[in-house]
Amino acid sequence: MSIEPRAPPPQFVARLRHALSGRAGWGGFALQILFVAILVWIGYEIVANARANLQSQRITSGFGFLERTAGFDVSQNLIPYSGSDTYTRVFLVGLLNTLVVSIIGIFFATVIGFLVALGRLSPNWLLARISGGYVELIRNLPLLFQILFWYLAVLGALPNPRQSISLFGVFFLSNRGLVIPKPIADPGLGPFAIAILVAIIVSLLLRRFARRQLFDSGRLITIWPYVFGLLIGLPLVTSLVFGAPVTFEIPELKGFNFAGGSRVIPEFVALTLALSIYTAAFIAEIVRAGILSVHKGQMEAGSSLGLQRGSVLRLIVIPQALRVILPPLTNQYLNLTKNSTLAVGIGYPDLVSVFAGTALSQTGQAIEILGITMGVYLLISLVTSAIMSFYGWRLGRGMG
Amino acid sequence: MKRVSLVFTLALAAGLSTQAATAQTLKTIKDRGMLSCGVSQGLPGFSSPDDKGNWTGLDVDICRAVAAAIFNDPTKIKFVPLSAKDRFTALQSGEIDVLSRNTTWTLSRDTTLGANFTGVTYYDGQGFLVKKSLKVNSALELNSASVCVQTGTTTEQNLADYFKSNNMKYEVIAFNTADEAVKAYESGRCDVFTTDVSGLYAERLKLANPADHAVLPEVISKEPLGPMVRHGDDQWFDLVKWVLFAMVDAEELGVTQKNVDDMAKSDKPELKRLFGTDGNFGEQLGVTKDWVSRIVKAVGNYGESFDRNVGAGSKLGIARGLNQLWSKGGIQYAPPIR
Numbered sequence: 076m077s078i079e080p081r082a083p084p085p086q087f088v089a090r091l092r093h094a095l096s097g098r099a100g101w102g103g104f105a106l107q108i109l110f111v112a113i114l115v116w117i118g119y120e121i122v123a124n125a126r127a128n129l130q131s132q133r134i135t136s137g138f139g140f141l142e143r144t145a146g147f148d149v150s151q152n153l154i155p156y157s158g159s160d161t162y163t164r165v166f167l168v169g170l171l172n173t174l175v176v177s178i179i180g181i182f183f184a185t186v187i188g189f190l191v192a193l194g195r196l197s198p199n200w201l202l203a204r205i206s207g208g209y210v211e212l213i214r215n216l217p218l219l220f221q222i223l224f225w226y227l228a229v230l231g232a233l234p235n236p237r238q239s240i241s242l243f244g245v246f247f248l249s250n251r252g253l254v255i256p257k258p259i260a261d262p263g264l265g266p267f268a269i270a271i272l273v274a275i276i277v278s279l280l281l282r283r284f285a286r287r288q289l290f291d292s293g294r295l296i297t298i299w300p301y302v303f304g305l306l307i308g309l310p311l312v313t314s315l316v317f318g319a320p321v322t323f324e325i326p327e328l329k330g331f332n333f334a335g336g337s338r339v340i341p342e343f344v345a346l347t348l349a350l351s352i353y354t355a356a357f358i359a360e361i362v363r364a365g366i367l368s369v370h371k372g373q374m375e376a377g378s379s380l381g382l383q384r385g386s387v388l389r390l391i392v393i394p395q396a397l398r399v400i401l402p403p404l405t406n407q408y409l410n411l412t413k414n415s416t417l418a419v420g421i422g423y424p425d426l427v428s429v430f431a432g433t434a435l436s437q438t439g440q441a442i443e444i445l446g447i448t449m450g451v452y453l454l455i456s457l458v459t460s461a462i463m464s465f466y467g468w469r470l471g472r473g474m475g
Numbered sequence: 476m477k478r479v480s481l482v483f484t485l486a487l488a489a490g491l492s493t494q495a496a497t498a499q500t501l502k503t504i505k506d507r508g509m510l511s512c513g514v515s516q517g518l519p520g521f522s523s524p525d526d527k528g529n530w531t532g533l534d535v536d537i538c539r540a541v542a543a544a545i546f547n548d549p550t551k552i553k554f555v556p557l558s559a560k561d562r563f564t565a566l567q568s569g570e571i572d573v574l575s576r577n578t579t580w581t582l583s584r585d586t587t588l589g590a591n592f593t594g595v596t597y598y599d600g601q602g603f604l605v606k607k608s609l610k611v612n613s614a615l616e617l618n619s620a621s622v623c624v625q626t627g628t629t630t631e632q633n634l635a636d637y638f639k640s641n642n643m644k645y646e647v648i649a650f651n652t653a654d655e656a657v658k659a660y661e662s663g664r665c666d667v668f669t670t671d672v673s674g675l676y677a678e679r680l681k682l683a684n685p686a687d688h689a690v691l692p693e694v695i696s697k698e699p700l701g702p703m704v705r706h707g708d709d710q711w712f713d714l715v716k717w718v719l720f721a722m723v724d725a726e727e728l729g730v731t732q733k734n735v736d737d738m739a740k741s742d743k744p745e746l747k748r749l750f751g752t753d754g755n756f757g758e759q760l761g762v763t764k765d766w767v768s769r770i771v772k773a774v775g776n777y778g779e780s781f782d783r784n785v786g787a788g789s790k791l792g793i794a795r796g797l798n799q800l801w802s803k804g805g806i807q808y809a810p811p812i813r
Contacts, residue, residue, distance in 0.1 A: 129589070132567070132705065132706050133586075134567060134587070134706075135586075135588075147631035147632050147634075147635050147647070148634075148645075149647070150646050158635035158639060227658070227662060231662040250662070250663050251664070330618055331617075331619050331666045332646065420651065421650075422623075422648045422656075422659065428626065428651070432560055432626045433627060433649060435627070436560040436626070436628070437583075437632070439563050439584070439588040440587075441563075441564050441567075
């Protein structure tokens with residue numbers, strides 16, 4: 076029996092691998108520099124070609140348009156905005172609209188998701204089945220469909236402003252949205268805010284004191300009545316002394332719509348509802364998986380210490396489950412933010428609709444505007460990831 | 476030569492074709508055997524597909540006329556339906572050869588988009604559609620109204636200007652497509668739907684009860700609608716421009732789809748020039764001598780196309796108004812073929 080000689084490894088590949096791994100001294104270093112140089116050159120060519128072509132076709136380029144007047148209006152603006160403001164302002168209005176729908180959506184999706192997950196794990200048969208049904212129904216229907224459902228079928232069915240549903244004569248619900256009294260700052264607002272701040276700080280100090288007492292001497296001090304008293308009492312006192320912090324502007328029907336008051340537009344409500352409910356179904360499954368990943372023994376150990384089910388979950392299971400939950404939960408948060416661009420379908424003025432829609436077609440500067448928009452979504456996603464990683468890191472450190 | 480190979484990377488990265496810069500549109504179309512025409516996503520009277528998928532409308536007829544002049548066949552067209560906000564990018568990137576999609580001619584669109592308007596196919600203006608039950612008779616009574624519009628149009632800016640200059644408040648809800656905007660208007664989300672008046676008549680047909688809605692008398696803007704082609708290819712620009720002129724000239728000289736063959740035998744000097752029996756005008760444009768009779772046989776003259784699609788002979792029933800020939804009290808006017 077003869078042994079066949081093994082073919083020598085291809086010299087070039089081996090040498091290249093050696094060079095690129097940084098162990099080949101100057102030769103490898105030169106190769107890496109060459110590689111970077113080629114990348115830079117390709118990048119330069121792409122930019123230079125785009126520029127030359129834009130110029131030869133006489134398509135305007137550059138970011139000068141950001142200083143120009145936009146000349147159109149937006150239905151929801153969190154910062155003061157009118158048609159005579161610039162495209163930069165339009166960008167900010169759109170960005171804030173995207174952020175507000177994402178943040179509120181993330182908050183509700185998380186709350187609903189956790190509740191549904193706990194419901195699904197509950198020993199209560201009915202609760203578990205309802206939660207299971209929720210997850211299966213919601214996550215299997217397309218999101219755009221759900222947004223349109225809330226917008227057209229639910230909110231669209233509300234009466235017109237003249238026949239609006241009124242609560243106590245100050246809240247009005249109609250197909251133009253929810254109109255609520257608008258708080259207007261009075262001189263009493265300053266002291267009122269300070270009172271609340273002081274109450275919060277004192278409450279936190281109290282909590283620290285109570286914990287120390289608990290750990291040092293095993294004495295359990297009930298602090299919530301004091302906290303309650305502080306939070307309600309202090310602001311009440313300042314209001315009595317300095318006058319009410321705010322007065323409310325009551326909306327009234329004038330012409331086609333309500334005048335005065337603040338309004339939550341139905342597009343915002345429909346989008347937030349649909350995004351929260353849809354994402355909650357995925358979060359519920361992630362949370363359930365996280366909780367199930369904690370060994371059953373932990374739960375039993377908690378119970379045998381005499382803790383109640385709620386306390387076992389809160390103190391023992393969920394902190395451990397969070398390690399498993401956090402990474403996929405971050406994904407869901409990012410998805411929710413990106414899914415908010417479906418706003419275009421119902422006319423909610425988010426960044427894509429206002430900036431990459433109206434502003435784009437009015438200026439015609441697709442490359443710049445799409446570049447900015449992509450950059451912004453990338454930034455929002457990276458910031459969200461960073462916050463979640465930081466939270467995960469703190470959690471890990473706390474447990475270590 | 477490496478620069479050329481990177482062109483493709485660029486076209487992908489920037490959505491820009493360098494083919495356009497080399498300016499051989501007519502040759503490219505002839506080689507391809509098909510004209511690529513950008514139209515709306517369905518605006519009755521201007522460009523909309525029927526139940527068999529055939530596109531019809533005034534804007535569509537412009538493309539059909541161009542195809543007839545090039546191929547003697549008005550069906551050699553690929554129609555590309557475009558939303559208002561995608562239309563210019565599609566033209567810039569070379570996806571379409573001509574954009575014939577109720578697009579308003581404005582200075583900034585003419586100068587910054589790398590494209591040219593070839594003429595005015597329809598003189599329009601912006602108006603308002605309201606429910607009759609609101610009992611509104613004038614746009615000046617619309618203070619505090621909610622207004623639905625399609626995003627990516629000149630409409631949004633006109634609207635802002637109009638309400639501002641009349642010191643009225645309003646709320647604007649901008650939708651991606653006209654259909655979504657009309658649906659929101661119909662569901663009661665808005666009191667008013669606004670777009671070009673011709674569009675209002677067209678969209679009103681789609682409503683459940685067209686008779687319950689009225690177009691207000693005010694016309695708040697000038698909206699000259701016309702086809703667009705890319706910068707940098709003057710031969711192609713000339714051809715598309717003169718196809719429309721030929722349709723208007725044909726109407727002025729009384730040439731119709733029916734009598735085109737008889738008229739072609741006429742001795743009148745201007746008819747001889749029109750039909751190419753005298754001179755080589757078609758060849759100067761890069762097509763054949765009989766280009767005008769090809770166009771008129773395919774889609775008729777301007778007036779016939781107008782009547783069939785948006786005028787008295789159509790469901791829209793819009794009066795000729797400004798779009799009547801200059802000789803009959805309108806402002807449609809074409810330079811002479813000579």
